[in-house]
Amino acid sequence: MIEWQPEPKRITQKIPNQHVFLYQGFAELINNEQVIEGKVFVKIDWHPFPNINFKFLYHGEDRTDLDNQDNLQLKLTELVPQRRLKAHISYGQYRGNKKNQLLGHLTEQFIQGTTDNLSSVVFHITNFWGFNISNDFGYEEDEHGNEIEIERESWLSFDGQFIFDHDPWHIVLSTLDNCHDLEELLTFEGGYGVTHICKIKRLDNATFTLEQAYQIIEAFIYYLSFVRGIWIAPLLVSGFDSEGNQLLEEWRNPIIQGDSWQHGYHWFDVDSSTEIIAPFIGFMKKWQEQKWKEVIQNAIQWYIESLKHSNGQNSSIILLQAALEKTAWTFLTVNECVTSDGFNGLKASGQIKLLLKFLNIPLEPLDQYTEIHKKAKELNWKDSIAAITEIRNAIVHPQVKTSNKSQFPSEKVTQEAFQISHTYLFKCLLKLFDYPYSID
Structure with missing residues (x-):
């Protein structure tokens, strides 16, 4: 039998960042013994990120104490039953007998x-x-x-x-x-x-x-x-x-x-x-395992943040390889592929390479990445795993690896190192989530 319920309210926007109003009506602003009557607009604002704010409008000479807001509440008087919500005011504009304006946000969730x-x-x-x-x-x-x-x-x-x-x-x-x-x-x-x-x-x-x-x-x-x-x-x-x-x-x-x-x-x-x-069931299985939940959370966090390049490629490379190493530790020790001592005895490149081996993920060919391929010949990097870990080391410890042969690492090299690192983490996550299709 096909079920169609429920039929909820649907938010519709005609343009990006259009306000979504949750409450428009009479309200009271209560700060200890002070009560100010007015009208409030509670809405979803979008900048710098989605959050619930309000605008409170009223007439009169009253001013609330913005330096003492510990007991400030917004009472939504048109709701049945009426509700009081803790609130905070971040800006006030007072115009005497004209309309005064207070801008703020709710400091607790509203549940009706x-x-x-x-x-x-x-x-x-x-x-x-x-x-x-x-x-x-x-x-x-x-x-x-x-x-x-x-x-x-x-x-x-x-x-x-x-x-x-x-x-x-x-x-x-x-x-x-x-x-x-x-x-x-x-x-x-x-x-x-x-x-x-x-x-x-x-x-x-x-x-x-x-x-x-x-x-x-x-x-x-x-x-x-x-x-x-x-x-x-x-x-x-x-x-x-x-x-x-x-x-x-x-x-x-x-x-x-x-x-x-x-x-x-x-x-x-x-x-x-x-x-x-397709990968959702595998994702949920890992999410619900105590040993895996934090690892999956961190890996997805670092995966997403790495894609933003807000601080250049260097930060992205560090995040991606941190995710690969943490994933490698959990996968290899949980599945008893290697002991804790054995894992710690490996270099980062060895840890990642072993993870890829057990997940049946082939190594990215160096000759597909022009700049890294050149650098690999120059510095004797054996494969793409060695390349990305050496580049990460050069970013984090610039005095450890030096080369007077050429600038190291260049912007083009770090860009390709990001592409390789991103590819490896993406494929590892899909494999961990039992993705049934080819990811080559």
């Missing part, structure tokens, strides 16, 4: 409704690529062992939606109607756009808590951020019962600080491929 007995949760995400395809159909075996096609749950009328299942969770990622137009503007202007909406429920239809929902939301956002190559921000979680009735609304600053739009690196056909679904 119950956080228990949820059948599904829905949230939006920023800056993901649009797609118009779906994997709504799956396969199962009949009583005779024959594979038959089954229609899995669809959700509303979204043109593009990917279904990610990993026991006990069922996740649907859907492209919003305005995503493609917004993506074109984001490509030229940068900034932030709300591009997709997600639903999470349990495969066995059991209920769950908001805290449990956030555990899977965090994992899923890390996964999508790895796929996208920039940090994706989850926004505005809503909770529903099995009939699609809304039980919960939450406002909070995103648990992961989203990045402004960038083109990013992608390893699949954005418009017509469902390949991004």
Whole structure:
């Protein structure tokens, strides 16, 4: 049976960085014994990153003490029931009898409704690529062992939606109607756009808590951020019962600080491929293993930050090789490929090379990288692993490796070293996530 619930509110933006208003109405600003009545606009702002701010407007001569805000609260009087939220004011503009303006942000999340007995949760995400395809159909075996096609749950009328299942969770990622137009503007202007909406429920239809929902939301956002190559921000979680009735609304600053739009690196056909679904189960298996979760988090963090080149190629090379070495340590010791003492007895190049060997990842040929190939002949580097580790050493310890033969390392050399290091980490992560397709 196809289930279409819930039908949540959908955020729509016509242009990048367009405010998303959460509350517009009368409010009270309370600071100890002082109460100021006015009107407030609570909204999602986008710079320098997605966050929830407010603008409070009022008439009169009253001024609140901005040096003493420990007990400052914003009371939203039009809500039923009324709510008081801790707040902080960062800027005040006073005009006497004219309209005064206070700008600030909430210092606690807003939760309206119950956080228990949820059948599904829905949230939006920023800056993901649009797609118009779906994997709504799956396969199962009949009583005779024959594979038959089954229609899995669809959700509303979204043109593009990917279904990610990993026991006990069922996740649907859907492209919003305005995503493609917004993506074109984001490509030229940068900034932030709300591009997709997600639903999470349990495969066995059991209920769950908001805290449990956030555990899977965090994992899923890390996964999508790895796929996208920039940090994706989850926004505005809503909770529903099995009939699609809304039980919960939450406002909070995103648990992961989203990045402004960038083109990013992608390893699949954005418009017509469902390949991004394939590594998800393997990713979740590693995420849920105590010995692997921190390693995967760090590897994805360093992978994404390395792609930004905000401080040049040098920082990116260091981050990528730190991720490779940490991954090598965990994989090789957990799988008893080498003892702790044996691992520590290897140079960094040996550690990475051993990781690639056990993951069946071939070495990148030096002759595909013109500048490094020249430098390898000059300094007797045996392979691309030796090359990138020696270049990293030269960056971190410039006095250890010197050469009077030529400038070392040059910008072109470090650029190629980044490409090789990035390729190795990317392939290692896909292998660890049991990606079933060729990555050569």
